[in-house]
Amino acid sequence: MYKLLFTQVIARFMDAERTHHATMRGLRAIQRSGTAPLLRKVLAPHDPALTVRALGLEFPGPLGLAAGFDKDAVAYEALGAFGFSHVEIGTVTGQAQPGNPRPRLWRLMPDRAVINRMGFNNEGSAAAATRLRKRRPGTIVGVNIGKTKLVPEAEATADYVTSTERLAPYADYLVVNVSSPNTPGLRDLQAVEHLRPLLTAVREAADRVTRRRVPLLVKIAPDLADDDVDAVADLALELGLDGIIATNTTIAREGLASPPELVKETGGLSGAPLKERSLQVLRRLRTRTGDRLVLISVGGIETADDVWDRLRAGATLVQGYTGMIYGGPLWAHHLNRALSRRLHATPYKTITDLSVRY
Numbered sequence: 001m002y003k004l005l006f007t008q009v010i011a012r013f014m015d016a017e018r019t020h021h022a023t024m025r026g027l028r029a030i031q032r033s034g035t036a037p038l039l040r041k042v043l044a045p046h047d048p049a050l051t052v053r054a055l056g057l058e059f060p061g062p063l064g065l066a067a068g069f070d071k072d073a074v075a076y077e078a079l080g081a082f083g084f085s086h087v088e089i090g091t092v093t094g095q096a097q098p099g100n101p102r103p104r105l106w107r108l109m110p111d112r113a114v115i116n117r118m119g120f121n122n123e124g125s126a127a128a129a130t131r132l133r134k135r136r137p138g139t140i141v142g143v144n145i146g147k148t149k150l151v152p153e154a155e156a157t158a159d160y161v162t163s164t165e166r167l168a169p170y171a172d173y174l175v176v177n178v179s180s181p182n183t184p185g186l187r188d189l190q191a192v193e194h195l196r197p198l199l200t201a202v203r204e205a206a207d208r209v210t211r212r213r214v215p216l217l218v219k220i221a222p223d224l225a226d227d228d229v230d231a232v233a234d235l236a237l238e239l240g241l242d243g244i245i246a247t248n249t250t251i252a253r254e255g256l257a258s259p260p261e262l263v264k265e266t267g268g269l270s271g272a273p274l275k276e277r278s279l280q281v282l283r284r285l286r287t288r289t290g291d292r293l294v295l296i297s298v299g300g301i302e303t304a305d306d307v308w309d310r311l312r313a314g315a316t317l318v319q320g321y322t323g324m325i326y327g328g329p330l331w332a333h334h335l336n337r338a339l340s341r342r343l344h345a346t347p348y349k350t351i352t353d354l355s356v357r358y
Contacts, residue, residue, distance in 0.1 A: 002327070002328030002329070002330070003328070006326070006328065007109070011107060011109060015103065015105070016105040016106060016107050016114065017102065017103070017104065017105045020069075020105070024070075024074065024075055027070075027074075027075035027078040027079060028074050028075050028078070030075075030078040030081070031074070031075050031076075031077050031078040036077045036078045036080070036081040036138075037081070037138070039078070039081035039082065040080065040081040040138065043081060043082050043083045043330070043332075043333040044060060044061075044080070044081065044083055044333075045060045045061035045063075045083065045085060045336040045340070046060070047061075047336075047340040047343075049340065049343055049344070049349065049350045049351060050062065050336065050339060050340060050343070050350075050351050051350070051351070051352075052085070052316065052317060052351060052352055053352075054243075054294045054316045054317060055172075055173050055215040055242055055243065055294055056213075056215060057140055057172055057173070057215075059085040059086055059140060059317060060085045061083075061085040061336050061339070061351075062085065062307060062311060062315075062316075062317050062318055062339070062351055063083075063084060063085055063301075063307060063317075063318055063319070063320060063332055063335055063336065063339075064084050064085050064086035064087065064088065064140075064142075064296075064317060064318070064319045064320075065079055065084040065086070065087045065088060065319060065320065065321065065324070065332075066088055066298050066319040066320060066321040067088040067089065067090045067091055067142075067144035067175065067177070067219075068090075068091065068116075068118075068321055069087075069321055069324075070087060070089045071089070071090060071091065071092070071121065071122045072089070072092075072122055072123045072127060072128055072131070073089040073090075073092075073128045073131040073132050073141075073143075074131065076089055076135075076139055076141050077135070077136070077138060077139050079139070080138060080139030080140075081139075082329055082330070082332055082333060083330070083331075083332030083333035083335075083336055084139075084332045085140065085317070086139065086140035086141070086142060086172070086317070087139055087140070087141055087142070088141075088142035088143070088144050088175065088319065089128065089132075089141060089142070089143055089144065090122070090128070090143060090144030090145060090146070090175075090177070091120050091122065091144045091145065091146040091177050091180065092122050092124070092125045092128045092143065092144065092145050092146070092163055092167065093120050093122060093124060093125065093145070093146050093147060093148040093149075093159070093163065094124065094125055094147075094148045094151065094159040094160070094162040094163050095124050095148040095150070095151070095159075096122065096123045096124035096127065097119070097120060097121065097122065097124070097148060097149055097150070098121055099118050099119035099120060099121025099122075100117050100118060100119035100121075100182065104116060104117045104118050104119065104267070105117075105118065106262055106265055107325070108256065108258035108262055108263070108269075108271070109258070110256075110257040110258050111256050111257055111258050111271065111272060111273055112271050112272040112302065112322070112326050113256070113258070113269055113270060113271030113272055113273050113274075113322065114269070114270050114271055114322050114325060115262070115265050115267045115268065115269050115270075116182070116249070116267050116268055116270070117181075117182045117265070117266055117267030117268070118182060118267075119149060119182045119183060120146050120147075120148075120149065120180065120182070120183055125145065125162065125163035125166045125167055126166055128143070128166075128167060129166040129167050129170060132167065132170035132171070133170055135170065140172045141170075141171065141172050142171065142172060142173045142174070142175055143167045143168075143170070143171035143173070143174050143175065144175040144177050144219065145160055145163040145164065145167065145174065145175065145176060145177060145202075146160075146177040146178075146180060146183065146186065147159050147160065147183060147186055147189070149183050149184070153185050153188065153189075156189060156198065157197060157198050157201045160176065160198060160201070160202055161201050161202065161205045164202050164205040164206050164209070165205050165208070165209050168205070168206040168209050168210050168214050169209055169210050171214055172214075172215075173214065173215040173216070173217060173242070174202070174206060174214050174215065174216050174217070175216075175217045175218070175219050175245060176198065176199060176202055176216070176217070176218045176219065177219045177248070178190045178195065178198070178218065178219070178220070179219050179220050179221035179247070179248035180248060180249070180268060181221070181223075181248075181249060181250075181251045181267065181268045182267055182268060187221060187223075190220060190221065190224065190228065190232065191228075192231050192232070192235050195218070195232065195235060196235060196239070199216070199218060199235070199239055199241065200239060202216065203216055203239065203240075203241075215242035215243070215294075216241055216242055217241060217242055217243040217244060217245055217294070217296070218232065218236060218241060218244055218245070219244075219245040219246075219247075219248055220232055220244060220245070220246055220247060220248065220281075221247060221248045221249075221250070222246070222247035222248065222249075222250045222252075222274060222277045222278055222281055222299060223250055223251055223252060224281075226284060229246075229281055229284050229285065229288075230284070230288055232244065233284075233285050233288040233289050233293075234288070236289070236293055237289060237292060237293065241293065242293070242294055243293045243294030243295060243296060243316070244285055244289075244293055244294075244295055244296070245296040245298060245319070246278065246281045246282055246285055246295065246296070246297060246298065246299075247274070247277070247278045247281050247298060247299045248268065248298070248299075249267075249268025249269055249270045249274070249299075250268065250269050250270075250273075250274055250277065250299075251266075251268065251269070252269065252273075252277075253269065255273065256273060270299070270321060270322045271300060271322035271323075271326075272300050272302060272322075273300070274299035274300040275299065275300025275301075275302075275306065276300070277299070278297060278298065278299030278300055279297075279300075279309065279310065279313060282295060282297045282310060282313050282314060282315055283313050283314065285314075286313065286314030286315075287314075294316045294317070295314060295315050295316050296315065296316065296317045296318065296319055297310040297313070297315035297317075297318045297319070298318070298319040298320070298321075301318055301319070301320040301323050302320075302323045302326070302327070303335070303338075304335045304338035304339045304342060306318075307335060307339060308339065308342065308354065311351065311352075311354040311355055312354050312355070314355055315355070316355070320332070339351065
């Protein structure tokens with residue numbers, strides 16, 4: 001029913017960003033009304049066999065919502081109630097910023113994909129901290145931080161540190177985003193010589209402002225060369241990071257079936273076309289790091305089979321975003337139920353038994 005509504009009404013008469021804002025208004029209404037806990041009882045994963053213990057936390061299932069949907073920490077509780085085991089808010093920057101000019105978000109229907117060049121539009125880390133300070137127990141919340149566009153590269157570390165100091169006390173885990181293609185120069189920070197001092201400073205800032213050790217991860221692009229993926233993995237081990245999120249959106253456009261006027265839009269491509277490369281990067285990271293890092297796999301997750309494949313390839317957790325756009329509000333709930341059925345039809349006792357051992 002959702003597929004019919006989406007293809008025949010929403011996709012025809014509402015552009016992608018208007019649809020997103022309408023969705024967020026509905027989610028905020030659910031969160032403010034206090035009905036999220038009731039929804040959680042019905043839609044959240046309840047099968048103990050789906051539980052994942054990682055980052056010092058207990059996730060009720062392996063599937064979370066990737067950063068980019070709830071940019072300002074306004075609807076994470078409602079989103080968690082729809083079946084996501086965790087919600088990553090952001091990307092949040094040190095200063096509030098409007099993002100890039102519109103239009104900046106497009107659906108590529110034949111490819112089950114999305115192109116965005118949003119540009120980290122958000123209200124800033126101070127506003128997000130104010131909201132997260134009031135959060136109630138329930139949904140696991142990751143906080144994804146990035147660089148303010150107007151901040152020069154030489155001051156990027158200080159900008160990340162500002163957000164860390166404000167947000168680390170309220171984050172279940174913290175993610176340094178250096179891989180969005182929509183902030184000029186941001187991906188240059190993935191180079192090890194830039195990434196080492198940045199991650200070191202964020203780690204020190206998080207430890208300084210919290211009484212507990214907040215897990216720290218870095219999010220990388222699928223467009224990195226294999227040698228650069230290895231270098232980031234080695235650096236993560238060297239610095240004692242807790243994990244890597246792989247991958248962000250891609251600037252590649254090969255093999256797309258959508259109209260050329262859409263394909264030519266600049267920005268990050270997400271969805272089904274990212275599936276193969278994201279899986280390649282995951283396998284490379286797991287081979288390189290063994291069981292020493294938590295790996296969160298993102299990119300092209302659409303079905304329970306996709307989740308299964310990522311876990312078999314060594315992912316600790318997975319995340320989706322575009323899959324929900326095409327799959328609807330009950331997408332996570334349906335995937336969790338399908339995972340549970342498949343798991344109980346195998347000799348595996350828990351979902352974590354799927355992961356390849358190294």
